[in-house]
Amino acid sequence: MTPAPTPTASAALAVLRRLVGDPAAELHDGQLEAIEALVDDRRRALVVQRTGWGKSAVYFVATMLLRERGAGPTVLVSPLLALMRDQVAAAERAGVRAVAINSTNAHEWQDVLAALAADEVDVLLVSPERLNNPSFRENQLPTLVRRLGMLVVDEAHCISDWGHDFRPDYRRLRDLVAAMPPGVPVLATTATANRRVVADVAEQLGTGGADVLTVRGPLARASLRLGVLRLPDARTRLAWLLSHLGDLPGSGIIYTLTVAAAQDTARLLREAGHDVRAYTGQTDPADREAAEGALKRNEVKALVATSALGMGFDKPDLGFVLHLGAPSSPVAYYQQVGRAGRATASADVLLLPGPEDRDIWQYFATASMPDRGRAERVIAELSDEPLSTPALEALVDIRRTPLELLLKVLDVDGAVRRVQGGWVATGQPWTYDADRYARIAAARVAEQEHMLEYERTDGCRMEFLQRSLDDETAAPCGRCDSCAGAWYPVDVVDGAAASAGRALDRVGVPVEPRAQWPVGADRLGVPVRGRIAVEERASEGRALARLTDLGWGNALREIFAAGAADAPVTRAMLDGCVRVLAQWGWDERPTSVVALPSRRRPLLVDSLARGIADVGRLPYAGALALRDGGPTGEPGGSSAFRLAGVWQRFDASALELPPGPVLLVDDLVDSRWTVTVAARELRLAGVPEVLPFVLALRG
Template identity: 60%
Template sequence: MVGTMTQPVESPLRSEAEAALRRLVGDDEARLRDDQWRAIESLVVDRRRVLVVQRTGWGKSAVYFVATALLRERGAGPTVIVSPLLALMRDQVAAAERAGIRAVTINSANVTEWDDIHEQIAGGSVDVLLCSPERLNNPDFRDRVLPRLAASAGLMVVDEAHCVSDWGHDFRPDYRRIRTFLTQLPRGVPVLATTATANARVTRDVAEQVAAKHAEEPAADGIAANRTDTDVLVLRGGLDRSSLHLAVVSLPDQAARVAWLSHALPLLPGSGIVYTLTVAMAEQVAAHLRSSGIDARTYTGQTDPAERELLEEDLRHNRVKALVATSALGMGFDKPDLAFVVHLGAPSSPIAYYQQVGRAGRGVDSAVVVLLPGQEDRRIWDYFGSLGFPPLNQVEATLSALSDGRVQSVAQLETAVDLRRSRLEMMLKVLDVDGAVRRVKGGWLGTGQPWEYDAERYRRVAEARRHEQQTMLDYEATDECRMLFLRRTLDDPELAPGWRCGRCDNCGGAALPAGPTSDEVTEARQDLVAVGVEILPRRQWPSGMDRLGIDVKGRISPEEQAAPGRAVARLDGLGLSEALRDLFAPRTVDSETPVPLRHAAATVLREWLTEGDVNGVVAIRSTTRPVLTHHLAGGLARFLNVPVLATIGPRPGQEAPGRHDVNSAMRLAGVVKRLDLKPVTGAPSLADARVLLVDDYTDSGWTLTVAARLLRIAGASEVLPFVLAQR
């Protein structure tokens, strides 16, 4: 956070700033770095717009907290900080309190406090308000609180500002509306944007966003009356972190990589983070590490917010060896003595990778950073890449649905637009920023403003992401200095010709534990093939199904529900997940159930069911994998020594495969219209039958839900779903 002063303190204001810094960090010897002071002076004296691009741990938060203290002393209004993550907000509130700054936050975890916080803001007792970019377009906050903040703000801060850019590694549509907010600020309100992860292109893009023109209002005190709207001071520093020892360990398969973790972590000093690419991987790896005697916990986007806070504190105070996390634990988490960061699978962008490894070694002399790449990485990148901005026809369908002047909720729009909810919500945010739609209480409203589909822009962004993915593969394979590779890739302005770090594995300066033994690899392999994932039944129908001609609503009646079921494994995990991904790959020819998966299915049934739990099997008839599903259902019936009672599949004329890349309402409507129950000739009746319902995989859950409903209506007393894979 602080640096060594290179020249004497020359002004009373700098002395005042450094006194505030010392309160902030609790260190009587703390001094501002020269660029920290330059940024603070530009904000407080010149009221400029400043973009600070500096490595993690440099002290960007010190700039805005010290500037806040100085501005508040001079009668300025509160600082508004837009922060992307709860972890970041919690750390910043604690830091502000140390400096005597009253900071509050509005986020999804403190809903009950919002009204009180709004009153404190109006009363002037708040020095700093931290809010998420999503809050900027909450109707009540946008219409009631934001105008007052824009008029009275003393400083505007955009943290993790690379998110403003389409080219940033973590594009968030809500960040784009910050440009609109900047245009609403009166002249003379300084703006600070900060990030640790931006190459030259992203830096230029963010600077252009920060330079958004002011509202045509005079400055209250006449300061900066003659400055231009494009006058953005960019302070960009070097990216080298002298504590980081970078390494790549290439191992033959998943079991070897997981075994390396369980072998190496006890030998590494301190505590740290193990990053994975998916939630399922995080859960599996953490479970394996615990079974090996390592205190590891899981931290993902699905972790309850209160639990996240506890986990962060456990790691911060070294009460756990590691958090096994997705990217949900990233920007803003502050633990100066974090001793290691290990990636089980590579992020798709060198910018994202540098940002995550930057969590390590901020306050210690040495930290280990290891990448364990996997063959499945590119497949996972492709999946997330497929979730980009929707094609033109889906955007037009959304705008058409909102063209009649009625406010519609996302659930209502799902009956008109065949997109999953997450992609629909993302698209609405982009359209909102572009002015084509507007979020209001109760949902969304069309504005009637013209909107053009910028296909060229989306193509450029997609191409840039493909380039970044190739750069990550090049990083894995390079034999040159790894920190040099990252600094050059990120356009480090301080990189000198011929420089090498001397600390990475290619420079001979990374001392890693030896590889795992064959017994450890065998143990990891056996652990990873552990099978059985619970499938919870759907309990609620989507809203507005009557619009699609489907007569269902509200809660699903218990008399029509499935019981909890089982899947052999998840598609996005480790172990057998790889075999399942191969089985369901588009290139794979339909065939009988592979032998390893037959054994795995039998294992799940043995561990799940006891004799007499089911007295019949019902098969889902697949149009894409008919051989697989027929063979699987017949084999399970023979294993359980029960008959196949019926099949459920497409009605005549409905044989085309149903789409899975749509929202719940659309998916359910397609399933209901498509599925039909056919009892097997000569088989026992379905009346009072306890049925094992067999399908190849489940995604949305609606096929199993509708099939179970058909069976329950036909008299089955219980329906237990079973699939090979859960998406």
């Protein structure tokens, strides 16, 4: 005899049916267990369930039941703006009053705070970064914590530095959990956590000795039809896409590994008549929101996206996910393909790996773990007087993005703290956990090898992904190309390869001139600040290509790889450079060529400058002379240090230059301070315009 439902079960079912607008809706296995734990027992729970299972229903239903019992609002920590937008929209459809505080709606914060004060908000969505904003942390968070009805941590694998998408800001949630009043339930949800990540997240949720309920279900996605199509090169992969994008069901997402690849692929597809848009971390926020909406309304065939379009993006009828290049781990891949087939019987998922994938993984292998020497430099420079990030950057020789990441890690470790006006040292001892960081680095390498195994396996691909997530229910799916045979065509239609080849052979990337001196340069003996005088600036330059480009990027990455031998420029690469120069469209043609002296690749730079001068029938004036031993410093440092390393190191006085613009040739542009200082030296020597030209643009 089936036991009678508990009062909470009956109430939860009624709320669910009201939220989804379906009088026949039923709770899934595990949903009621989590809801009762939160509402009746005020417990802490971790829910690990596949995408589309209904994790949001758990926190929306639990929120409404808690609110009916007099609890305060739920705070939902959400990692991405796109995910926040979807969650707010889903809440509104369900009659849940949800508002967000994030970087794009600062003009609405006062209204949001007023609604909270009036108890007119059921769910407040915040980013993990917002929790450490000094004003929010000190002025709003304490009041919010006292009234908190429930804390929800979405995409909770971000808490764990063992996870595929670790974010240091998430680590602070442990402190928030510890600061909450007794009896406030906590829910963490994710679809991508293996056994090690589950244990790490549960340990952090259990701060204070609280027991954590883990609700874990099977991660198989019966709607997904997985496949791997190995093609020889980027041209063939793009040709396949040109040939068969129209055959893929509905609308979907085409993932690439780099911003350049997303932009180039989208342009190629649009030129071929396909309605697609690029979506990357560099896309304007308003354009990103518009692109999301266009995809949801099926107004475009696809978004060509980087991982910026990832966690939680909600389009239940997404028909396909295709990857041009593989993510660096099966877990990250499972997370991205989980966008498809959430409310459809079938969706196609196809991976087109490339031989360059491993190089790109290595290129983007940024350390979310602190480097001992860098961390100690940062701590040593901080005191109890706040120091801004730009000012700190000028003291420690760490570029802005890795410095901000390092500060977040040290903040979580308790060694530094963000306050109004910048960062301070806490005075707490900090120990570098070398063993842990080495194990994590080794785990990252193992994940990359595991991804290559996924590509090569002749076993079930869904089962492989499930086992990667330690899903003990893993079993053959019967649908993937290993189980049922290849379901995708392998041919390329006439003309597609030629179109793809032309797209990959496209050359010429603008190199924007520096217009502002870096903060703190004067502290390093460089007597400049503010804007660079117009009469001392370089003009906009050109690069043959980016290192991350699909086409020329492969050849360039070989040249600039660690340990690669210095060699003269190849004829093919020189021909590509000549095409860039022919397309440049400058106001006045250069009248001479000058090279930047190179310590690492003198043969390459000299042959490039001489080759361009010969083809363009321009006089080659030689290389700038070096003063005091030449530039100092290494790539990757802060702007102020990079500038100090090249300041007054170049001498143009010995060059015999005809009147007119100079084409300034170098091999690689990264920070742009080398060409900026060299151009300034030439301008001060009377050159009316300096046009930088380089083989490669980093990034």
